[in-house]
Amino acid sequence: MTRPFEVGVVVRDLELMERFYCDVIGCRVEHRSRVPESIGGPAGLGGELVVVWLRVPSGGCVKLILPRSGAVSVGVAPLPTECSGLSYLTFHVDDLDPVVEVLPTAGARPLSDPVVVLARGRRISFWSDPEGNVVELVDARGGDPGSGHSN
Secondary structure, eight states, X not given: OOSOOEEEEEOSOHHHHHHIIIIITOOEEEEEEEEOHXXXXXXXXXXXXXXXXXXXXXXXXXXXXXXXXXXOOOOSOOOGGGSSSOOEEEEEOSOHXXXXXXXXXXXXXXXXXXXXXXXXTEEEEEEEOTTSOEEEEEETTOSOOOTTOOO
16 A cells, blocks of 8 residues: 555535535545546446545545536435445544534534443544434543533
């Protein structure tokens, strides 16, 4: 491997998802590109696309992919263990609390009650992003999940 890992997420609302992953998760826009149908079609991507590369602060990249045809089949994702294939994106954060505080106002919904769970010495929280993709947040500091984090 020559570069950090990248993952692509097909989206319906590029602006909404870009705001979510930048403003809430902390990614930053690195590059935008239009992939013409002459490339996207033969490459097996279904046609013309708009792609926004988001740099994850700790390394790696999330690519938000908007098919121009409008034929996107995404919805609320099943729980991670109810399907095979890509289940969720994991982001490691310094402090889970401020991120969890703003997630609901950014259109995310918690997938557990309590929202923050202590697991193997780490605090974790699973959420559904505004388009239903599952996002895991991990705070390695551990400790008490706190009483104010129940939905």
